[in-house]
Amino acid sequence: MEIVRRAASMQEVCAKVRDNGRKIGLVPTMGSLHEGHRALIRRASDAADVVVVSIFVNPTQFAPGEDFAAYPRDLTADVDACIAEGVDYVFAPEADELYSPGSTTYVEVAGISDVSEGKSRPGHFRGVATVVAKLFSLVRPAVAVFGQKDAQQVSVVRRLIDDLFLGVELQVVPVVRDEDGLALSSRNAYLSEEERRAAGGVPRALDAARELIAGGERQAEAVLAEVRRILEEEPTLEIDYLDLVEEYDFEPVSEVRDRSVLVLAVRAGRTRLLDNLPIRL
Ligand code: AMP
16 A cells, blocks of 8 residues: 655656556545455555545644644554555545645535534635545545535536536445444544433434434424434533535425435534435435
């Protein structure tokens, strides 16, 4: 496995791989890799000949006052995980490799970037779309693998690929969860013992929503009210947003439909927990 630090080197390496007729799979991450990331890497290995994992804590997707400085970083452990998963290249650039001084181009996926998570974190998806566009440009992958954990990010990237004719195949891996159902996240490391216990309320609430829907409930308000009720049983959790939306454009829906998704973020102390229930009827 090779660690690539420079954007130009990554571009060169990937061009050679493509010239040899080999298909590249890209897994963009911010590092601090856990089993969720590893599931994405395995999917990329199945789908492509050569796997590139990017490890980059992208400054532009953090708003001032968010946890950019505190975000967990452990390149040594990440490299070990990538070796264990048979990754071919780790791309771990410094920030000024991707944002050279004086660069002024940003990518904005309008509409979908401004609701739910985007409403709580203005500018977040502009940073995500921009870094994903840069990574796609450098690597030119045939396949890119993202996690359902960040449902809105998937929809933003899908729209980016469609609107800019990027021709990248998007593969989405289901949420990988801990024993009590909590979605794995690098940010779970911030949780105190009590917050970690209370966080179990999130998958419980989503399970209850799944059961209600399986039982025939179709009114969005009824499903959301039940999710809210269960989350409120845990006083440590504070709801940031809770929405039922169309998966493709994140427009709110009043009735549960196929390809809608229940998305939520809650705060446990200073940690934001994101989760969602994709709906297939
Ligand atoms: P991050 O490093 O948090 O930016 O995540 C990198 C990629 O891993 C994103 O596509 C995430 O959606 C995905 N991911 C993070 N956590 C999980 C999880 N628990 N299950 C599945 N995918 C995940």
